[in-house]
Amino acid sequence: MSTETLEKKVCYHCGENCTSGKIHLQEKIFCCDGCKLVYEILSENNLCTYYDLNTNPGVVQKIKIREDKFAFLDDENIIRQLIQFTDGNQTHITFYLPQMHCSSCLWLLENIHRVNQGVVTSKVNFTKKEVFLVFDNAKTTFRKVVETLTAIGYEPHISLHELNTNHVKKTDKTRLYKVGVAGFCFANIMMMSFPEYLVADGEVEANIRQVLQYFIVAFSLPVIFFCATEFFIIAWKGLKHKFLNIDAPIALAIAITFGRSLYEIFSHTGAGYLDSMSGIVFFMLVGRILQDKTYQSISFDRDYKSFFPIAVNVLKDNKAVPTQIDQIKSGDIIQVYNNELIPVDCILSKGKAEIDYSFVSGESLPVIKEPGEIIYAGGKQMAGALELLVVKEVSQSYLTNLWNKDVFKTKEENSNSFIHGLGKYFTFLVLGIAAVAAAYWYAHGEPKLMWNTITTVLIVACPCALLLSSTFTNGNILRILSKNKMYLRHPDVIENISNINQLVFDKTGTLTQQSNVKVTYTGKTLDEAEQINIASLLAQSSHPLSKAVVDFLNKNTIVSIENFKETAGKGIEGWIEDKYFKIGSYEFVYGTSNKKPNNSVVFVKVDNEVLGDFKIVNNYRFGFNQLMEVLKCKFTISVISGDNNAEQQKLHSILGKEAEILFHQKPDDKLNYIHHLQEAKHKNVMMIGDGLNDAGALKQSNVGIAITENSNNFSPACDGILDAAQFSNLDRFIQFAKSGKRIIMTSFVLSVLYNVIGLYFAVQGTLSPLIAAILMPCSSISIILITYGMSELSAWKIGLNKT
Amino acid sequence: MSVIIIMLIGSLIIAGGFLVAFLWSVKDGQYEDEYSPAHRMLFDDTINNKPIK
Numbered sequence: 001m002s003t004e005t006l007e008k009k010v011c012y013h014c015g016e017n018c019t020s021g022k023i024h025l026q027e028k029i030f031c032c033d034g035c036k037l038v039y040e041i042l043s044e045n046n047l048c049t050y051y052d053l054n055t056n057p058g059v060v061q062k063i064k065i066r067e068d069k070f071a072f073l074d075d076e077n078i079i080r081q082l083i084q085f086t087d088g089n090q091t092h093i094t095f096y097l098p099q100m101h102c103s104s105c106l107w108l109l110e111n112i113h114r115v116n117q118g119v120v121t122s123k124v125n126f127t128k129k130e131v132f133l134v135f136d137n138a139k140t141t142f143r144k145v146v147e148t149l150t151a152i153g154y155e156p157h158i159s160l161h162e163l164n165t166n167h168v169k170k171t172d173k174t175r176l177y178k179v180g181v182a183g184f185c186f187a188n189i190m191m192m193s194f195p196e197y198l199v200a201d202g203e204v205e206a207n208i209r210q211v212l213q214y215f216i217v218a219f220s221l222p223v224i225f226f227c228a229t230e231f232f233i234i235a236w237k238g239l240k241h242k243f244l245n246i247d248a249p250i251a252l253a254i255a256i257t258f259g260r261s262l263y264e265i266f267s268h269t270g271a272g273y274l275d276s277m278s279g280i281v282f283f284m285l286v287g288r289i290l291q292d293k294t295y296q297s298i299s300f301d302r303d304y305k306s307f308f309p310i311a312v313n314v315l316k317d318n319k320a321v322p323t324q325i326d327q328i329k330s331g332d333i334i335q336v337y338n339n340e341l342i343p344v345d346c347i348l349s350k351g352k353a354e355i356d357y358s359f360v361s362g363e364s365l366p367v368i369k370e371p372g373e374i375i376y377a378g379g380k381q382m383a384g385a386l387e388l389l390v391v392k393e394v395s396q397s398y399l400t401n402l403w404n405k406d407v408f409k410t411k412e413e414n415s416n417s418f419i420h421g422l423g424k425y426f427t428f429l430v431l432g433i434a435a436v437a438a439a440y441w442y443a444h445g446e447p448k449l450m451w452n453t454i455t456t457v458l459i460v461a462c463p464c465a466l467l468l469s470s471t472f473t474n475g476n477i478l479r480i481l482s483k484n485k486m487y488l489r490h491p492d493v494i495e496n497i498s499n500i501n502q503l504v505f506d507k508t509g510t511l512t513q514q515s516n517v518k519v520t521y522t523g524k525t526l527d528e529a530e531q532i533n534i535a536s537l538l539a540q541s542s543h544p545l546s547k548a549v550v551d552f553l554n555k556n557t558i559v560s561i562e563n564f565k566e567t568a569g570k571g572i573e574g575w576i577e578d579k580y581f582k583i584g585s586y587e588f589v590y591g592t593s594n595k596k597p598n599n600s601v602v603f604v605k606v607d608n609e610v611l612g613d614f615k616i617v618n619n620y621r622f623g624f625n626q627l628m629e630v631l632k633c634k635f636t637i638s639v640i641s642g643d644n645n646a647e648q649q650k651l652h653s654i655l656g657k658e659a660e661i662l663f664h665q666k667p668d669d670k671l672n673y674i675h676h677l678q679e680a681k682h683k684n685v686m687m688i689g690d691g692l693n694d695a696g697a698l699k700q701s702n703v704g705i706a707i708t709e710n711s712n713n714f715s716p717a718c719d720g721i722l723d724a725a726q727f728s729n730l731d732r733f734i735q736f737a738k739s740g741k742r743i744i745m746t747s748f749v750l751s752v753l754y755n756v757i758g759l760y761f762a763v764q765g766t767l768s769p770l771i772a773a774i775l776m777p778c779s780s781i782s783i784i785l786i787t788y789g790m791s792e793l794s795a796w797k798i799g800l801n802k803t
Numbered sequence: 804m805s806v807i808i809i810m811l812i813g814s815l816i817i818a819g820g821f822l823v824a825f826l827w828s829v830k831d832g833q834y835e836d837e838y839s840p841a842h843r844m845l846f847d848d849t850i851n852n853k854p855i856k
Binding site: 049053103106107110124125126127128173176177180181184187188191192205208211212215 | 805807808811814815818819821822825826829830834835836837838839842843845846
């Protein structure tokens with residue numbers, strides 16, 4: 001425990017600011033009881049090394065977890081779907097723990113057996129944020145293991161999504177094997193080709209040369225039949241769909257090089273080009289590995305199932321039975337607790353519902369529901385326990401219907417990449433040259449020279465350099481972006497970003513910050529006594545607007561109120577010292593309905609005089625204004641929001657008059673709007689959103705970017721995930737992605753230059769093995785270095801490389 | 804046979820050994836998680852040195 005942490009007044013467990021310092025244990029202060037509880041458990045079990053390895057390593061525990069939240073894990077049926085293996089005595093299970101972030105987490109999770117003696121082994125895979133556990137069925141249960149993890153602050157993410165998919169995700173290792181084998185063969189072939197490069201004919205014994213060449217042929221076999229298979233497979237798949245991709249000319253060149261080399265070697269007419277062939281295969285495989293490096297801990301394919309709880313309590317004969325969500329029938333009565341997601345469309349039958357729909361609809365303020373009203377799936381209950389009558393099953397509810405739309409069914413393949421297009425022209429050009437040359441020699445009656453020319457041209461003009469430059473550039477761009485906390489699903493997304501000409505933003509949660517509201521007061525100046533009175537009255541209400549105003553007034557004293565009455569969702573009234581206060585919506589205070597209803601204003605009336613009103617505005621993200629200044633010059637910008645139009649004027653003043661700003665948009669509307677932009681206006685749309693309500697639009701758009709407050713958060717299916725703190729850098733990211741295309745083109749031009757030099761020698765028939773052997777790796781390596789250097793330079797210029 | 808062929812075979816055996824080592828390490832999953840093993844190695848000391856209260 002350092003004194004420094006004390007002075008700064010941060011939570012010993014999680015490092016949150018805690019100015020109050022009310023919650024403490026010995027000299028350690030905590031931000032909330034949850035954090036303190038975790039500390040107590042850890043210190044009891046002598047696990048305080050957790051705090052020595054890193055300062056404030058924990059994750060904030062402000063949201064209390066209900067005691068029997070994991071009751072459903074006593075159900076054998078559910079357990080069976082989650083575990084990997086059990087022999088009755090021991091059970092194997094892997095959990096995904098999104099909270100994992102540092103070496104302390106690693107240490108604690110691998111020492112979990114000290115907290116729960118039933119755990120036999122625990123092994124962390126940090127890259128995947130997973131922990132593999134083996135526990136003893138005699139000493140502990142599945143539920144207890146989950147509760148132990150939760151108690152120390154690592155609540156496992158258990159969702160329907162994982163239930164339905166195979167949980168042992170296997171990473172594809174074949175490409176690594178291929179690179180290993182290709183590198184090995186390439187190096188050995190080079191070594192055995194040395195006599196060929198350096199020694200003149202006749203100086204090496206003919207039989208040694210012969211043996212070496214047979215060795216070379218032997219080493220080239222695994223290259224062509226194992227390492228290079230993916231080029232042939234992809235080329236063949238493309239041709240089957242009548243599409244000429246970049247792999248086709250490469251596969252052709254590899255095959256012809258191999259064939260001609262075999263012919264030369266076995267007919268003793270030459271040494272072949274097997275060294276170059278295996279080298280280029282090796283470099284191309286390395287490029288593809290760099291490009292396709294995936295973020296194992298981030299999932300880009302989440303649908304509603306990942307967000308919903310796995311089971312809820314169904315009331316049967318006055319007893320709560322945990323039931324798996326997909327087995328809930330309409331007519332069942334379910335219980336939902338504070339801070340839990342409502343999984344199905346249902347009717348409120350008991351309890352006080354305050355539903356936060358921000359994730360589903362984009363409304364920024366919770367909605368109060370009375371018994372008898374319909375509550376749609378995806379809303380989050382904010383106040384106490386509820387009993388709900390199920391109307392529709394999960395798969396048919398309003399929200400999940402979105403996933404039955406066509407957009408989610410078609411799996412598009414990006415085949416329009418300019419790389420393929422360029423490769424295609426290149427192929428036709430090369431085939432043309434080869435044909436002309438062949439015709440020339442055939443007409444001159446030299447069929448042998450004709451074959452020679454065809455094969456040479458095809459070998460030398462292989463567009464492997466194009467593939468190399470694109471894979472290495474993309475790989476490096478992805479790496480730099482991920483360093484800046486923007487994670488893209490696939491290298492093709494880079495190119496899609498560079499073609500964008502319209503940006504569409506969601507408002508709530510994307511442009512604004514959920515937790516951060518700004519209150520402004522207009523009207524007659526309030527003196528201290530009046531402020532205290534207003535705060536006291538509003539403190540009686542749990543409505544979020546009331547809470548916001550109370551926080552804004554920030555009073556410690558509370559006066560007593562007589563005869564106060566709250567009309568849910570409208571306002572509150574009461575007597576304070578002979579004065580009658582009425583605070584609430586326009587309709588509530590004035591008695592007549594407003595022409596333009598605005599839900600985010602609270603009016604204050606004392607006796608018969610309206611003193612003024614409090615406006616509650618969501619704060620925009622840091623750097624929002626500057627970002628929009630830059631973006632609106634380059635792109636058309638739209639904002640689509642599920643919220644009310646309170647912010648319309650402000651948004652117009654920032655985005656300009658011509659920007660389209662739509663409110664009250666349902667998830668379907670958003671999807672259709674994007675579709676309309678693409679079809680009617682031929683726009684390439686980038687959608688930036690956050691919640692499930694944007695899921696359709698994110699999917700439909702050319703590039704869908706999801707914003708998350710922290711990487712632990714879950715985001716809907718998308719092409720890229722952007723950390724909210726980096727939101728103000730969005731313009732730079734787009735600019736950087738655009739530079740990718742230029743880099744690929746530049747290096748491609750360079751590689752064409754190499755090809756021309758190669759062709760020049762080849763046509764003259766003077767391409768000596770030595771020059772070929774030097775030219776090939778040099779051109780490959782120089783292209784790799786150039787693409788790397790140029791992308792670093794461009795990142796530095798744009799200001800993305802923070803060192 | 805010339806001595807050069809024997810040397811060649813020798814060098815191939817050594818190189819093949821490295822290839823097998825690489826393939827083995829891939830199969831073993833050494834490239835799947837680059838963070839945990841490196842840090843796990845450092846923990847053992849802190850646990851042993853920690854006096855049990």
